[in-house]
Amino acid sequence: MVAIFLHIVSHDIKNRIVRRQFARSGETFSRQFNAVLIAVLRLHELLLRKPEPILGSSTDERWKWFKNCLGALDGTYIKVNVSALDRPRYRTRKSEIATNVLGVVSQDMQFIYVLPGWEGSAADSRVLRDAISRTNGLKVPQGHYYLCDAGYPNGEGFLAPYRGQQYHLNDWDIPPNTPAEFFNMKHSSAQNVVERAFGLLKGQWAILRGRSYYPIKIQCRIILACCLLHNLIRREMPIDPLEQAIGESEEDNCDEDESVGNDHYTHIEISNAWTSWRDNLAREMFDQWRNKRCEIHVCLEKWMLWSNQHQFLEKKHQWTSIEDSKLVECLLELVNSGKWKADNGTFKPGYLQQLEKWICEKIPHCGLKAQPHIDSRIKMLKKQFHAISEMLGPSTSGFGWNEELKCVVAEKSVFDEWSKSHPNAKGLRNRPFPHYEDLATVFGKDCANGQGAMGFSETVDEIDKEVDNDANSEFDHLSPIDDLIGSATNSHTNTATTSAQSSKKSRKRSRNEDPLVEVLTDTVKKFGDIQAVVGDSIRRIADSFQFETEGATRRMKVFDELKQIDGLTNEQRVKAGKLLVQNQAYIDFLFTLDDEFKLGFILRLFE
Structure with a gap:
């Protein structure tokens, strides 16, 4: 079933297609799919990447500038299937129905933390605030930080690029001219590791590229499971064929381990100290790069004059x-x-x-x-x-x-x-x-409320509660939408079961509080009773037709049977045949007699 699970998530195969390919019931595949899904989620403590800071001795051109950096984070949209009532909250700015997934990635493109479930209309910064405020959420130790894009605030623990500056530059074609531009260039080179990780994730698992037909809770669990499997692939396959196919390469530079403190940031707060630290880091990075290249594009004093220019703002209207x-x-x-x-x-x-x-x-x-x-x-x-x-x-x-x-x-x-x-x-x-x-x-x-957003720990805790509280549930709430209909149909076609099984199903059915399900259950049960009565009537009618057909066949063979009886004249045979065809009971009795009694029976008819 593990292979079938991987086949489903990697090729986005529907339940009805799988059961036709492997000649098994849809309920079997749904149950086993969710069993493998839960098993994968329970391995999150082993498969999630532990954050490791960048050391001062690092030689990686992308990350050596960001000492004590733990990785990068960003959000991505993954299409989901929700009810029409919830679609406005899940609709993104591009009019797609999707969930906003927060992903935190290490330097080697392995996921450190994932939070799916937030509605597509929610801003990235709001999802991040929720992630760091959770009990088992994202932990950022004091003195360490993650790289993030301009959609997030530049606060302690989260280093964002400069706004209003060129971002995608290079050393040879369009070189940076200011510390801010150089900082943005190096920030872009390192922070896009999360974009590449999302690209590999969606490239490996086709179920994340389209809108699947699972309930939103199961879709979020599938996203978490795919991230864990992505980490397993990165860990066991240093050279990923898919990564080579898209022209990307990555080296694992996290061989050294360094312990981090137990104090963590619990909120995002924009402070002047953090902004000044970023400015100092940008100037230091720019000076190192400028001295190495032995070229001065724009001096630091000119950049300071440019950054301190006064901007005249238009007078705002004061609303009453x-x-x-x-x-x-x-x-x-x-x-x-x-x-x-x-x-x-x-x-x-x-x-x-x-x-x-x-x-x-x-x-x-x-x-x-x-x-x-x-x-x-x-x-x-x-x-x-x-x-x-x-x-x-x-x-x-x-x-x-x-x-x-x-x-x-x-x-x-x-x-x-x-x-x-x-x-x-x-x-x-x-x-x-x-x-x-x-x-x-x-x-x-x-308004997006994030009620469906859950990380790995919350998801596993919820699964444990579901196993404890709903172990005897008649309908598998983990089943896909199209499979729920099939399982409901199969459960009511076998109404002629033992009394013990019927009472057990009635107890299970009483736990379902959905009135629509109760109405459908009663309707299907009544339909089954009517079908049983109609089937019995049709069976009796069929038996009558069969009996009439057998009687007609025997009437056609009466004269042949009379010719085989010795001791009768032809006139007596004709007279006996006339008497027999007038009474079907006589014909049936004649065919049941042995040959030695048939002559006596015919002669008694003439009396």
């Missing part, structure tokens, strides 16, 4: 409470009209112009334009609403909502600690937000 209330009122009109809400949770093109028209009608001479006033204000309200919703969510504690003042209430220490890892929440404590209930109608149901 009346303008905010009218804007929210117009947003509710858009939602209630049913014409402007798109399937991906946003509004259809042209909604800003419609809002501008309505607001100008409600507040004449306000001077509000679709761009940039209304657009930027909607983004601000949406950001604040999501920040408050996250604070009041079921997974947090220490926050409350004051109905009179319409604001978030919490102790200052709790709120300050929360704000370190959630910068959008800054300033919202005890600050009135009167439109929270109305904005819940506009943005609430499309």
Whole structure:
């Protein structure tokens, strides 16, 4: 079954195809597939890569610049199959239904940590904040860090590139001219190890390239299992044929081991000290590279002058409470009209112009334009609403909502600690937000909540609970969607079982709380009873037809039987045949008699 499991995940084979190829039932393959899947997940402590920092003596051109770096992280989208109600939350900016998977990779392209399950609409930084706040989540020891792209904040433990600088440069064609550009060039060369790891992962396992038809929970487990198998392949096959095929090569430079501390970063906090450390690192890297090449492209003083240039910002519009209330009122009109809400949770093109028209009608001479006033204000309200919703969510504690003042209430220490890892929440404590209930109608149901996101430890714990609580469940909740239908059909076609089996199934069925399943179960059971009655009637009708056919055959053979009886004249044979064909019972009795009694029976008919 291990080979069949690998065949399914590597070629994205459906359950119905596999059972036809191997001539086994779909229930067998579904049960064994999930058994192998669970077994692979239980090996996560052995197959996950342990992070090892880059040493100062490293000679790797990609990583020698980043001392104490543990690896790189990034997010990727993997298509999933969810219900129509959940699709707006899982819809990405490219209108695909996918889950946002966080992957943390070592220098040799092995996964250190993986967190699937977050909705595709969730930002990468939000997924990372959730990962480091979990009990068994991503651990970043003090003094160490991971490389990340510009989609993540440049905070302690996570080193991001400079924004607004060229990123993909090289030493010969387009050389860097400033420390920031050189830092981005080396950062890009090292950080893309996670992109290559994702490329190999999806190249090896075809089930991750398309939208599979498993439930979202099983799809997330498959993603975790594929990452573990990827690590096993990297560990046992130093030369990967697939990696050579895509023109990539990687050496294992993690032969030395160095212990790391037990103190870890528990949140992402942007600090001036970390920014200054990055600036110093960039200058140091640039000076080393410049001295080695013996060329000076742009001196450090010119870069400092360039970076400190004053930028004049356009004066922003100061929104009033009346303008905010009218804007929210117009947003509710858009939602209630049913014409402007798109399937991906946003509004259809042209909604800003419609809002501008309505607001100008409600507040004449306000001077509000679709761009940039209304657009930027909607983004601000949406950001604040999501920040408050996250604070009041079921997974947090220490926050409350004051109905009179319409604001978030919490102790200052709790709120300050929360704000370190959630910068959008800054300033919202005890600050009135009167439109929270109305904005819940506009943005609430499309907000990503990350309820399905689980790492390796959480997944294994959940599997153990399912094994303990649902060991006797009638329907295999790990089965694919198309296999659930088949297993339900097979379970009700064998209704003529023993009473003990029937009572056992009734006990299992009573555990299912889904009313739709109960209705379908009762309907199938009634249909089985009706089918049994109809089958019995058809059987009796068939027996009657068969008896009539056998009687007609015997009537055709009566005269042949009479010719074989000695002692009868031809006239007596004709008369006896006339009497026999008038009574089918006489014919049946004649054919049951021995030859020595047949003459006496015929003569008795003439009396």
